[in-house]
Amino acid sequence: MSERFIAFEGVRKSYDGVSYVVRGLDLDVAKGEFLTLLGPSGSGKTTTLMMLAGFEAPTDGTITLADNRIDSVPPHRRNIGVVFQNYALFPHMTVGENVAFPLKMRRLGKAEITERVRRALDMVRMASFETRRPNQLSGGQQQRIALARALVFEPQLVLMDEPLGALDKQLREHMQLEIKHLHARLGINVVYVTHDQSEALTMSDRVGVFNDGILQQIAPPHALYETPANPFVATFIGENNAISGEVVAIENAVCRIRAPDGSIITGHAGEGLKEGARATLVLRPERIQLAPATEIPNRFTATLKEIIYHGDHVRLRVSACGCDDIFIKVAAAQDIPVQSLGSTAVIGWAPEDCRALALS
Structure with a gap:
């Protein structure tokens, strides 16, 4: 990692003194990094962001920003x-006045405020809307104004809490790229909170996955997707088939798992596996092959249960290895050897495409 900019050390947060919504958080964020905190509702990601913003105080531990402790420094x-999901724009102010507000609070001169507001609105392509009021703008336009207001005073860090949650799918995806490009151009730090895994993978340098107040794993998107640290991360990030079984052998990071029907599956061995112990084998739907080559060791007979059309791809739900809900993802243009429910076909996958994870 390059120069450390943000650090959480031993941070815990409790509201009642008994249960903790954030537990033992140790986290370093590099200078200029775009970090996304991802997890289900109640996992601790938003509380972590609020402690960094100063709206919540940690119960234990320290938070530093540019090597300065800030856990007792007021937010302002x-x-x-x-930037919040609901934009938090002042309805009685124009766009220009909303963007200027942080500068007026800092008592900057009128000429400098005018110039900075112009630059900030140009940055988000909203210069022609300066005299309008928020109720005259669409949701996407309001989000751009909220972003301009967060950037206008040239902060060292921008925090975003579900900022695109209220937008429709197409606009949300467009704004994801706009924010990503803005981050790359300005080189500032962004800490972003979302429960949308696709959003996290699209935008981030690294993603931290939270569950039950604990940071489960932090890694670049590709590493998080390909090498999940535990069953929770594997099933939360993207789609994964999960097959429970017993570890029958481990050798050189390769293991053999006995599936519910007695089939033996060969895969990559995750950390902490032991022979004789129960494990979860995870396998992405797009890695399963229909009518695989004979040299692939993991070859099993599957029975077709359901065909689900998704436009650009088709999902097949099959029964195999003693599991009734194994999903296969194939391109819509690809020939599918099984067409009728109840028919059978051979499916398979390479050992390096599945990963056995220890149960915690």
Whole structure:
């Protein structure tokens, strides 16, 4: 990692003194990094963001920003921009006045405020809307104004809490790329909170996955997708088939798992596996082959249960290895050897395409 910019050390947060919504968080964020905190509702990701913003105080531990402790510094003295899901624009102010507000609070001169507002609105391509009020703007336009207001005072860090959650799918995907490009151009730090895994994988340098107040894994999107650290991350990030079984052998990071029907599956061995122990074998739907080559060791007979059309691809639900809900993802243009429910076909996958994970 390059120069450390943000650090959480031993941070815990409790609201009642008994249960903890964030537990033992140790996290370093590099200078200029786009970090996304991802997890289900109640996992601790938003509380972590609020502690960094200063709206919540940690119960234990320290938070530093540019090597300065900030866990007891009030929010307005942290030089952090914040963008919320509901935009939080002042309805009685024009767009220009909303963007100028943080600068007026910092008592900048009128000429400098005018210039900075112009630059910020140009940055988000909203210069022609300066005299309008928020109720005259679409959701995407309001989000751009909220982003301009968070950037106008040139903060060292911008925090975003589900900023695109209220937008429709097409606009949300467009804004994801706009924010990503803006981050690359400005080189500032962004810490972004979402429960949308696709959004996290699309935008981030690294993603931290939270569950039950614990940071389960932090890694670049590709590593998170390909090498999940535990069953929770594997099933939360993208789609994964999960097959429970017993570890019968481990050798050189390769293991053999006995599936519910007695079939033996060969795969990559994750950390902490032991012979004789129960494990979860995870396998992406797009890695399963229909009518695989004979040299592939993992070859099993599958029975077709359901065909689900998704436009650009088709999902097949099959029964195999003693599991009734194994999904296969194939391109819509690809020939499918099984067409009628109840028919059978051979499926298979390479050992390196599946991963056995220890049960915690």
